[in-house]
Amino acid sequence: MSEMRSLSESAEGWLRDKDPRTWSRAHFSTKCKSDLLLNNNNECFNKIILEARDKPILTMLEIIRRKVMTRLVSMREAAEKYPGPLCPRIQKKLFEIVSQSNNIWPVYAGNEKYEVDCGLGNKHVVDLLNSSCSCRKWDLSGIPCKHAVSCMQLLAVSPETYVNTCYTVTTQLNIYSHLINPVKGPIQWEHVRDMEPILPPIIRKPPGRPKQTRRKEVGEERKSGPKLSKIGQQANCTKCGKPGHNTRT
Structure with missing residues (x-):
């Protein structure tokens, strides 16, 4: 926040009014094991x-x-x-984390706690019993960070066993084990008696082509970039090429 204040005091003041649990990783809840921010x-x-x-x-x-x-x-x-115990994307991400843990040195402190030295005075505390690391990446995503993986390599155990169960293939199969039963067509539907027919609403067709895209919220960023204002720009007629009027006028 101090660095942001040195760049823009208005931006720092605007962000300070926001709840840090909605934008700061240091204040995110660790109940939901996900690293999605979109x-x-x-x-x-x-x-x-x-x-x-x-x-x-x-x-x-x-x-x-x-x-x-x-x-x-x-x-x-x-x-x-899926070939392994984890989903493919999580397995690929875990392989990258394992390759990043080669230059990290853990020191056992007892009770499944480790002090991990990352060099230049940078150290983190890993608790394998509670699946936690002081860098909070493991706590937030449920995937062991490079500091925790270095401790697992010291114990010669597989990091896959410490990944949260929400990323396992067994959990995915349980999620998609339910199905939506097929339904007969409208011709075979049972007609409801003793009920007045529901008439369709009166349709008012507005001028122009109907919109297919979702309405953007105020301040929402567009994929094509912000909409530029045409104030102060001079338009030329597409027929004669002269300024001051267009083809309709």
């Missing part, structure tokens, strides 16, 4: 249901139901083909 899950779901968003309510729900049904099957079949 909202990609919602973005991916919005992209998947893009074709269903402008449909009537029953059609929209049927499209989403079928997409989720096939998604569960594909993820379950993919998890059954």
Whole structure:
């Protein structure tokens, strides 16, 4: 915060009013074992249901139901083909962490606690019993950091056994073991009696082409960059090329 204040006092003041548990890794909760800081899950779901968003309510729900049904099957079949005990991306990330732990020297302190020397006065405390490290990477993500891996190599144990169970193939199979039962078509649906028919709402078609993309929130960054203002710019007519008017005027 002191370094930020030296660069911009207004930015430092704006950030100080925010709850540090929402933006500072030092204050993140360790209950949820994840290192995701983005909202990609919602973005991916919005992209998947893009074709269903402008449909009537029953059609929209049927499209989403079928997409989720096939998604569960594909993820379950993919998890059954995983070769090791961990998911492939987690296994690849763990291999990179193991290669980074070669130049670290742990010292055993007793009760499964280690003092890990990283050089130049940089030391961390690793507690294998509680799956914790003072760098907090292991606590936040559930994947052993390089300091913890160096202690595991000293004990000649596999780092895969210390990875949180949420990343194991067994957990993935349990997650996708449930299924969405198939549904008969609307022609075979049972008709509801003793009920007045629900008429569709009056549709008001606004002018122009209907929008397909999601409405951006205030201050949300666009992929194509910020929208530039046209104030002060001089437009030329596309027919004659002269300034001061356009093709319509």
